Amino acid sequence: MDAPKEGVYKQDWQWQEGEYTVTRTTQWSGPGCHNGCGVLLYTKDGKLEKVEGDPNMPFMQGRLCMRCLALVEAVNHPDRVTHPLKRVGERGENKWEQITWDEAYDIIVERSREITEKYGARAIACQAGTGRNATWQMPALSWAGFKSPNDCGGFLSGDSCYTPRMASMNAMFGCTLVVDCSQFFEDRYNNPEWKAPDYTLIWGCNPVVSNSDGFMGHWIVDTMKLGTKLIVVDPRLTWLAAKAEYHLQLRPGTDAALALGFLNVIINEELYDADFVDKWTYGFDMLKERVQDYPVSKVSEITWVPEELIVEAARAYAKADTAALQWGLPIDQSQHGVAGGHALGCLWAITGNVDKPGANICVTTGYVQADIRAAIMGQQPKEIREGRLGDDQFPFRAHGPGGHALPDALLEALETEKPYPMKMLFISSTNTFANMGAAAKRVYEAMLKAEFIVVAELFMTPTAVGCADIVLPMAMSPERNALRGWWAPFRSITKVTQTGECKSDETLVLELGKRLNPERWPWENDIEMLEYCMHNLSSSKFSGTFEELKEKVYVFDPFEYNKFEKGMLRPDGLQGFNTPSGRIELYMHSFADIDLDPLPYYVEPVESPVSTPELCEEYPFVLSTGQRSYEFFHSEHRQIASLRAFHPDPMVELNPADAAKLGISDGDWVHLENPHGTCKMKARLCPGQLSGVVCAEHGWWFPEKEAAAPSLFGVFESNINLLTTAGMDVIGPTGYGSPYKCQICKVYKA
Ligand SMILES: Nc1nc2c(c(=O)[nH]1)N[C@H]1C(S)=C(S)[C@@H](COP(=O)(O)OP(=O)(O)OC[C@H]3O[C@@H](n4cnc5c(=O)[nH]c(N)nc54)[C@H](O)[C@@H]3O)O[C@H]1N2
Numbered sequence: 001m002d003a004p005k006e007g008v009y010k011q012d013w014q015w016q017e018g019e020y021t022v023t024r025t026t027q028w029s030g031p032g033c034h035n036g037c038g039v040l041l042y043t044k045d046g047k048l049e050k051v052e053g054d055p056n057m058p059f060m061q062g063r064l065c066m067r068c069l070a071l072v073e074a075v076n077h078p079d080r081v082t083h084p085l086k087r088v089g090e091r092g093e094n095k096w097e098q099i100t101w102d103e104a105y106d107i108i109v110e111r112s113r114e115i116t117e118k119y120g121a122r123a124i125a126c127q128a129g130t131g132r133n134a135t136w137q138m139p140a141l142s143w144a145g146f147k148s149p150n151d152c153g154g155f156l157s158g159d160s161c162y163t164p165r166m167a168s169m170n171a172m173f174g175c176t177l178v179v180d181c182s183q184f185f186e187d188r189y190n191n192p193e194w195k196a197p198d199y200t201l202i203w204g205c206n207p208v209v210s211n212s213d214g215f216m217g218h219w220i221v222d223t224m225k226l227g228t229k230l231i232v233v234d235p236r237l238t239w240l241a242a243k244a245e246y247h248l249q250l251r252p253g254t255d256a257a258l259a260l261g262f263l264n265v266i267i268n269e270e271l272y273d274a275d276f277v278d279k280w281t282y283g284f285d286m287l288k289e290r291v292q293d294y295p296v297s298k299v300s301e302i303t304w305v306p307e308e309l310i311v312e313a314a315r316a317y318a319k320a321d322t323a324a325l326q327w328g329l330p331i332d333q334s335q336h337g338v339a340g341g342h343a344l345g346c347l348w349a350i351t352g353n354v355d356k357p358g359a360n361i362c363v364t365t366g367y368v369q370a371d372i373r374a375a376i377m378g379q380q381p382k383e384i385r386e387g388r389l390g391d392d393q394f395p396f397r398a399h400g401p402g403g404h405a406l407p408d409a410l411l412e413a414l415e416t417e418k419p420y421p422m423k424m425l426f427i428s429s430t431n432t433f434a435n436m437g438a439a440a441k442r443v444y445e446a447m448l449k450a451e452f453i454v455v456a457e458l459f460m461t462p463t464a465v466g467c468a469d470i471v472l473p474m475a476m477s478p479e480r481n482a483l484r485g486w487w488a489p490f491r492s493i494t495k496v497t498q499t500g501e502c503k504s505d506e507t508l509v510l511e512l513g514k515r516l517n518p519e520r521w522p523w524e525n526d527i528e529m530l531e532y533c534m535h536n537l538s539s540s541k542f543s544g545t546f547e548e549l550k551e552k553v554y555v556f557d558p559f560e561y562n563k564f565e566k567g568m569l570r571p572d573g574l575q576g577f578n579t580p581s582g583r584i585e586l587y588m589h590s591f592a593d594i595d596l597d598p599l600p601y602y603v604e605p606v607e608s609p610v611s612t613p614e615l616c617e618e619y620p621f622v623l624s625t626g627q628r629s630y631e632f633f634h635s636e637h638r639q640i641a642s643l644r645a646f647h648p649d650p651m652v653e654l655n656p657a658d659a660a661k662l663g664i665s666d667g668d669w670v671h672l673e674n675p676h677g678t679c680k681m682k683a684r685l686c687p688g689q690l691s692g693v694v695c696a697e698h699g700w701w702f703p704e705k706e707a708a709a710p711s712l713f714g715v716f717e718s719n720i721n722l723l724t725t726a727g728m729d730v731i732g733p734t735g736y737g738s739p740y741k742c743q744i745c746k747v748y749k750a
């Protein structure tokens, strides 16, 4: 909670401590994470031997998660891929020949040229996973290397991670908003302008475990110590829910309905901020009319949350002087996730909890990954963008400023060659059918149709063994020079060690880009390229050299509240928001323009007790998937023994009374099954979990099991994505959102 401990801990970027060289820098990925915590890396003879949290880093003030504490084990792990490999057996046989980087590049260049000549560059897709230090590189390689518009967020159906929320925020507010936990100030909680929220509404998020999207979960705990009270919306009894004033346990997939119920109470009881609504929002009367369709009695029936609890929690949120709303992935992971995000955005807007201390604040800095991508690939040349997958079916995606090709369209193009054939996949940082893609078996089979697949990896994964023709050995965070920004502060990552022939994603795309399209990759080395990008950041004012940033470790950009009043959110410098009306659009013009519902609404999940009651006679549980655990980042870390020891098996969480009816005890192996597939997990009985709901983990494979196909490290034994669905028919009308967290299933003892 204290300000940086100047004088107690060193603020140099590097020093000697006995035999150790200590380097003060930041850690990101690999292995993966969404943040960028300050670390002290202890190396001896070039080998990483110890890691500690940096007490001087305002971002996390010395605290590290267990995965970062296991970094030494990960970096020095004997299973690392350390040299480029070329497949020699059949796909899936796990037979490889070691080749040089030059040979690997030559093969990739040659195969991509053949495919481009025969099918056009758009037959090549570049795929990346979630916000690791391997996000901008794939789009840059795709556009400025292969000249293909098909850079794609892995096989993430409906791009349903943060993107749906971004879509609703951008349409409503013209910017992104995050909860204000003082993270934009170097002096953090001591900053005189900042104040802790009176209430924080934690909606479908478990931040102390997930630390997602550049947000450190412990900040919530810090604000609790300063008096913030919690309202938690979650079917499970999480650590935070156990400490909340109100815990609303909803049926998964009904978030938009619950949010509309909150809006109904707040509007009809006139608890909204009339002055703010009048001055800064557009469409309040239309919203007021819409929420009349969602009386609390009906919302209670849909969501399974008792009426009184909805009313009381809505009142508490609206009456608070300052309230923040920290939301998470379940909003995105339903078909109409964008409408859910819209409804929640309306909550912040009509209560005036926008861009003031301790509320949801507008962010204009820290889009470093997007800035780097733009700096390298330029303004998405029109001639390349033509025919990007998914654009023709979803005008909202096509008209958006950035975005990517639609993963579901890529899946279907691999399967059907429509709208055109897809022949090559370049994959970095996604373990496709082990974790990211819904409908895992379908993804695997579709991938096998591609003629040529490159996988850039840290370890041999089911994806690499099952599908790759070339595997490239990638560097972990302490093995790379990089830039880190996602909100604040702007950070450097310093290389302190080298494993085998591993290269960073930065170096990989630069070296390959030079061979494919040299005029777009003029830089000598990674540092030169990063410096060019640093000097072209629209969202950070830092203009020094990489060396200077390395020595500073991090820098904070200036931050101000109430930017909408100061003309700081619009390119024309006028007051207001960067939207067609200049106001926060409760009614969204950009949606109305393309015949999307401009107001928030709720639609039942594709399969649910309400939409498919007959099916639910056989599959009586609502299935939510992928709640995060401390030990793992998605499919990663299963081979890190010290982490796996805490969490050896895939777990499914059940209410004890539900389990008792099925004769299931804590620790029993059970099968989960639905019309799409089946998998096996260990039951964890959770008192306090909503009855009728089961929550199953994602990302499971077993590095200790047989690598070769059909086993592929047992990837189809406990893979929850055998029970989820993908494709154009299950994603939302915007082209965003997919029902990962609202399926149905039955459970029986194995
Ligand atoms: N340790 C670790 N951290 C991670 C990750 C990881 O794999 N491991 N993954 C990262 C990524 S990419 C992401 S997107 C974030 C996600 O992080 P979060 O946004 O926190 O998402 P989850 O942990 O999936 O789910 C949050 C909570 O929502 C509850 N929940 C389940 N279904 C529903 C529902 O339908 N509605 C509501 N309201 N609640 C529901 C779950 O019980 C869970 O407690 O985490 C990031 N951080």
Ligand SMILES: Nc1nc2c(c(=O)[nH]1)N[C@H]1C(S)=C(S)[C@@H](COP(=O)(O)OP(=O)(O)OC[C@H]3O[C@@H](n4cnc5c(=O)[nH]c(N)nc54)[C@H](O)[C@@H]3O)O[C@H]1N2
Pocket (backbone or CB within 6 Å): 029, 030, 031, 032, 128, 129, 130, 131, 132, 133, 134, 154, 156, 160, 161, 329, 428, 429, 430, 431, 432, 434, 435, 436, 437, 456, 457, 458, 459, 461, 474, 475, 476, 505, 625, 626, 627, 633, 634, 635, 636, 698, 699, 720, 721, 724, 740
């Ligand atoms: N059922 C279900 N499925 C889900 C989810 C869910 O909640 N439920 N969550 C979804 C969400 S929100 C997301 S974002 C996706 C995430 O899915 P992904 O981001 O694809 O995560 P992984 O599948 O773990 O694959 C990441 C791979 O990248 C490698 N890697 C790590 N760091 C680096 C690096 O720096 N460079 C390179 N080249 N490789 C690296 C790792 O070894 C790992 O094999 O999963 C989705 N899948």
Ligand SMILES: [Mo]
Pocket (backbone or CB within 6 Å): 130, 161, 162, 329
């Ligand atoms: Mo995600």
